[in-house]
Amino acid sequence: xxxxxxxTFNSRLFLGTGKFSxxxxxxxxxxxxxxxxxxxxxxxxxxxxxxDDIMSxxxxxxxxxxxxxxxxxxxxxxxxxxxxxxxxxxxxxLKLEVTPDPRTLLPDPVETxxxxxxxxxxxxxxxxxxxxxxxxALRLQDAGAAAVMxxxxxxxxxxxILTAFQIEIIxxxxxxxxxxxxxxxxxxxxxxAMEMGADAVLVNTAISxxxxxxxxxxxxxxxxxxxxxxxxxxxxxxxxQAQASSPLTGTLTTDLGFLx
Amino acid sequence: xxxxxxxxxxxLQETILHCTSTDxxxxxxxxxxxxxxxxxxxxxxxxxxxxxxxxRSALLTSQRFGKTIQLYAPIYLSNYCTNRCAYCGFAASNRxxxxxxxxxxxxxxxxxxxxxxxxxxxxxxxxxxxxxxxEYLEAIALRLRDxxxxxxxxxxxxxxxxxxxLFKAGITAVAVYQETYDQEMYKQVHLSGKKTDYNYRxxxxxxxxxxxxxxxxxxxxxxxxxxxxxxxxxxxxxxWLRKNFWSTAVTVSFxxxxxxxxxxxxxxxxxxxxxxxxxxxxxxxxxxxxxxxxTREEExxxxxxLGLGPTRYSAGSCTAPGGYSNPDQTDGEQFSVGDQRTxxxxxxxxxxxxxxxxxxxWDAAFQTER
Numbered sequence: 001x002x003x004x005x006x007x008t009f010n011s012r013l014f015l016g017t018g019k020f021s022x023x024x025x026x027x028x029x030x031x032x033x034x035x036x037x038x039x040x041x042x043x044x045x046x047x048x049x050x051x052d053d054i055m056s057x058x059x060x061x062x063x064x065x066x067x068x069x070x071x072x073x074x075x076x077x078x079x080x081x082x083x084x085x086x087x088x089x090x091x092x093x094l095k096l097e098v099t100p101d102p103r104t105l106l107p108d109p110v111e112t113x114x115x116x117x118x119x120x121x122x123x124x125x126x127x128x129x130x131x132x133x134x135x136x137a138l139r140l141q142d143a144g145a146a147a148v149m150x151x152x153x154x155x156x157x158x159x160x161i162l163t164a165f166q167i168e169i170i171x172x173x174x175x176x177x178x179x180x181x182x183x184x185x186x187x188x189x190x191x192x193a194m195e196m197g198a199d200a201v202l203v204n205t206a207i208s209x210x211x212x213x214x215x216x217x218x219x220x221x222x223x224x225x226x227x228x229x230x231x232x233x234x235x236x237x238x239x240x241q242a243q244a245s246s247p248l249t250g251t252l253t254t255d256l257g258f259l260x
Numbered sequence: 261x262x263x264x265x266x267x268x269x270x271x272l273q274e275t276i277l278h279c280t281s282t283d284x285x286x287x288x289x290x291x292x293x294x295x296x297x298x299x300x301x302x303x304x305x306x307x308x309x310x311x312x313x314x315x316r317s318a319l320l321t322s323q324r325f326g327k328t329i330q331l332y333a334p335i336y337l338s339n340y341c342t343n344r345c346a347y348c349g350f351a352a353s354n355r356x357x358x359x360x361x362x363x364x365x366x367x368x369x370x371x372x373x374x375x376x377x378x379x380x381x382x383x384x385x386x387x388x389x390x391x392x393x394x395e396y397l398e399a400i401a402l403r404l405r406d407x408x409x410x411x412x413x414x415x416x417x418x419x420x421x422x423x424x425x426l427f428k429a430g431i432t433a434v435a436v437y438q439e440t441y442d443q444e445m446y447k448q449v450h451l452s453g454k455k456t457d458y459n460y461r462x463x464x465x466x467x468x469x470x471x472x473x474x475x476x477x478x479x480x481x482x483x484x485x486x487x488x489x490x491x492x493x494x495x496x497x498x499x500w501l502r503k504n505f506w507s508t509a510v511t512v513s514f515x516x517x518x519x520x521x522x523x524x525x526x527x528x529x530x531x532x533x534x535x536x537x538x539x540x541x542x543x544x545x546x547x548x549x550x551x552x553x554x555t556r557e558e559e560x561x562x563x564x565x566l567g568l569g570p571t572r573y574s575a576g577s578c579t580a581p582g583g584y585s586n587p588d589q590t591d592g593e594q595f596s597v598g599d600q601r602t603x604x605x606x607x608x609x610x611x612x613x614x615x616x617x618x619x620x621x622w623d624a625a626f627q628t629e630r
Contacts, residue, residue, distance in 0.1 A: 138506050172292065175503050234286075254314035258564025259532045 002199050004177050005093065005125035005146040007064060009036045012194065013224040014066070014179060015217070016204025018044065023057040025213055030063065033217035039066040039095045039202065042081050047088035066127065068095035074108070075115035082119055094119060095149070096128040105155045109136050113143060120144030129181055132163035137170045137178075148174060149202065151182035152193065156205045158185025161192055171197045187216075187223030194227025264462060264500045269442040272299075272489040279303035288316055293545055298495040301541035302488045310537055317540035317569040320547040328616045330550075330572045331603065332380040334414070335369045336581045337361050337400070339592050341386030343453030345439070347481065347517055347524045349579075349594045350386040352453065357592040359581045360391045366400050370407070372584040376576060376603050379409035379620035382435065384579075384594075387416035387455060394422040398429040405430030410622035412477070416454070417464040423471030430627055434468040435477030436461065437513060441493035445485045445527075465497070469505035474626075476501065476508055477552070482535065483517030483526030491538045495545050502546075511550035511572070512542060518556050518595040532561050536568075543569040555597040562599055562606075566613045575599075575606035 002009040014037040020026035030038060038058060046052045047067075058065060067085040072078035075098060082094050096119065098111040107129050113136065119126045125146045130136055132150040140148050150167055153159035160183060161167065171178050177199035184190050190201045203220050210216035279300040287297030288309065300306060301313060338360035341350040349356065361369065366383075373381055383400065385392040392415055401411055412433035413426065423434065440446050443458055450456045468476040478497055480490040494512055501510050514535060517526040539551060553562055553570035555577040562573065578584055580593035599606070607617040 173503070173506060254311055254318060254568065256311055256314055256536070256564070258560055259536060260561065 002177060004127070009064075009200070010034075011036050011221070011224075012200040012228055013190070013221055014039065014181075014200055014202040015207065016202060017041070017054055017058075017208075018204055019208040020213065021208075023053040026054070026208070027057040029207055029213045029217040030058070032214045032221070033207070034221045035063060037064045037066055037200075039068045039204075041070040042067050042085050043071045047085060064093060065089065065091055066093045066095050067091070068097050068129075070097045070099070072098050073100040073111075074098060075111040075118065078111070078115045079118055079122075082115075082124060083122070086124070092124050094124045094126050096126050099129075107131055107151070109133060112136075113139055116140050116145050117143045127179065132166035132170065134166060134169040134173060137174050141174055141176045145176060147177040147179050147199070149179045149181035152180050152189065153183030155182040157183050158206055159183050160185055160189040161196075164192075164196065167193070167198070168196055187219045190220055191223040191227035191230075194224055195230045197231050200224075262504065264466065264497060266441055266462070266493055266496060269444070269485075269489055269493070272441075272492045273486055275299050276303045276488045276492060279305050281305045281308070284309050287544065288312055295492070295495055295499060295545075298541055298545040299492055301544055302491045302538055304488075306537065306541070307533075310533065310540070313537065313540035313544065314568050317543040318567055320543055321569050321571065322567065324547050325571045327567070327614060328618045329566065329570075329610050330380065330618045330621050331378065331607070332382055332412075332572060332574050333373050333376075333378045333603070334382045334384045334574060334577050334579065335366065335373065336384050336579055336583065336594065337366055337396075337415075338385040338388065338392050339581050339594065340388035340391045341453070342388050343386075343455040344451040345453075345455060346449040346451060347439075347484065357589075359592060360385075360388075361581050363396075363399055363403060365582060365585070367403055369582065369584045370404050374407055377619050378603070380412070380622065381408055381410075382412045382414055382574075384414045385416075387453065389416055392416070394418060394425060397426055397431070401426060401429040401431050405624050405627075409620045409624060412475070414477075417461055418467070420467045420471045423468050423473060427472050427627065430624060432473070432622060432627065433475035433477065433511075434465075434473050435479070435511075435513065436464045436468065437477070437479035437481065437515070438462060438493075438497070439481045440484045441480060441490055441497075442485045449484060465501055465510075466504065469501060469508040474509060474622075475511060475550075476505075477511040477513060477550075479513030479515060479552075481515050481517060482530040482538075483528060485528060487528070487530045487534055487538060491541060495542060498542075498546060498549060509550065511552055513552040513554065514538060515554060515556055518598060536565065539565070539569040555599040556595065558598040559601060559609075563609050563613070566610060566615060573606060573610070575601065575603040 011034045013035050015035045017040050045054050069078040069081045078098050098108045099105040100108050112128050127147045129149045137148045152161040179200045180193040180198045181202040184203050185206045193201050207216045276299045283300035284306040287293040287300045339350045344351045410432045414435040446458045465476045551570045552572045554574045610617040
């Protein structure tokens with residue numbers, strides 16, 4: 001079972017709430033996905049307003065509400081937003097996003113680390129969105145991040161896991177859960193991330209803009225489960241050459257004649 | 261800080277014995293064999309695969325370390341010891357000539373090694389903190405650090421604060437071997453002294469890393485109990501250190517028991533084949549780890565193993581305090597070495613195999629302000 005910030009999750013699929021055609025569709029997709037963690041852009045909601053269409057569509061008994069700082073360009077902005085969100089919602093969960101470039105929305109490593117250090121000190125459960133940089137992942141972990149969220153490819157691009165090699169290193173090294181975030185455009189991408197050993201994936205665009213978001217949410221849930229099961233079962237390794245399934249040993253060996 | 265928790269030794273043994281040749285084949289082809297892969301590779305089921313393991317290990321070693329072998333030599337500072345360890349020539353109960361080098365004597369030993377071309381030295385002592393304490397080690401480090409590229413220590417376990425102090429004085433790395441990860445056996449062979457505290461010793465590599473040392477060496481003394489389970493424990497310890505102290509490099513040593521004063525015979529036989537299987541298995545498990553092969557082993561074996569997994573060789577070692585300045589006096593040594601060759605001879609063998617004997621692979625400037 002996956003545990004982040006002391007909370008246990010049965011589902012390893014996290015959902016974003018942007019770009020849905022309506023909050024009704026969003027709500028249905030969330031239910032179909034079985035997710036227990038939903039992230040919401042603080043700039044999209046009015047936490048003071050109980051009638052807010054997105055907030056009122058969330059069942060906070062079933063799902064952890066994970067506010068995100070999407071839109072923040074530096075640590076200072078993100079930290080200010082985080083404190084406002086906690087004051088209004090009573091929740092210390094935070095998905096930290098610091099994206100100074102409005103075109104690519106790629107995360108700023110320096111400001112993200114700075115903000116993580118400060119927000120952890122302030123008692124937040126911080127899940128930073130980050131580029132797939134293994135050393136940054138370790139630095140964020142050491143700063144107290146509850147999980148790290150490396151991107152598969154730039155947000156909203158649906159390009160899949162272009163950073164696979166780096167993400168593998170992060171998964172191998174990190175002590176905290178690794179949630180692959182951004183770029184996951186198809187259930188197969190989510191399955192691949194899970195097969196690689198990611199602890200969870202976060203999906204938004206691929207579901208919200210699908211022809212049938214509810215059916216797509218279900219498809220992602222199945223893919224995440226399949227990928228996880230495969231990872232736990234132990235994947236066979238890949239090879240460019242054919243390998244006999246009953247190999248003959250003894251070829252291409254090293255001379256060990258020196259052994260006493 | 262989280263502590264390293266080792267599963268029950270017997271459980272490790274059982275895990276290994278359950279491994280099949282299919283597990284071994286999987287571990288040999290997997291990109292990351294993982295701890296279960298290591299269990300398979302050091303299991304009896306892997307014995308027929310030894311040549312394939314050697315090949316894979318050699319490939320990974322050359323990919324990561326190239327065609328190089330790093331050379332180092334120990335300086336034994338003192339053979340005083342307050343512990344009684346059944347296997348060790350320095351045990352307090354052994355009647356040997358005892359000596360603790362003065363700072364000048366230690367410096368003289370170091371200068372001889374420097375003349376022989378060594379840039380990496382390992383300061384070794386028995387565990388007698390009234391003779392070899394942090395002030396003494398610090399004073400030696402301060403004297404030697406401008407002359408050597410890297411100075412490591414293998415002394416009694418110290419506190420994090422003391423390690424931090426020694427790091428500042430120029431010590432780069434610390435070796436502290438658990439000897440055996442089997443708690444029962446540990447009790448049996450550590451008869452008295454501070455070393456009887458299994459857990460304090462087990463937690464020492466973490467303190468070393470927490471103090472900021474560049475490298476920590478772990479190891480198990482082979483010949484006390486089931487070497488396979490020791491190997492799996494080493495793998496677990498290594499992986500745990502990597503997870504918790506990612507900026508500290510780790511090395512592993514595999515000292516096989518040699519004849520020593522007090523006449524302690526190995527309790528279980530560990531053959532060269534066994535040792536090789538363990539070395540290959542750990543290399544395949546962790547392609548980045550530094551693996552040491554000391555002069556405890558014989559020339560033939562050390563030559564044969566060149567390029568197959570180990571990355572560091574000691575050479576021309578003497579294991580008695582003051583032994584380099586007084587080569588005729590061998591009383592008071594920790595163990596008698598199996599490879600008597602000089603460093604020149606070892607270097608020639610390394611070069612003859614197509615490898616570069618590297619004497620300098622660090623620089624004191626990383627740690628000290630000039």
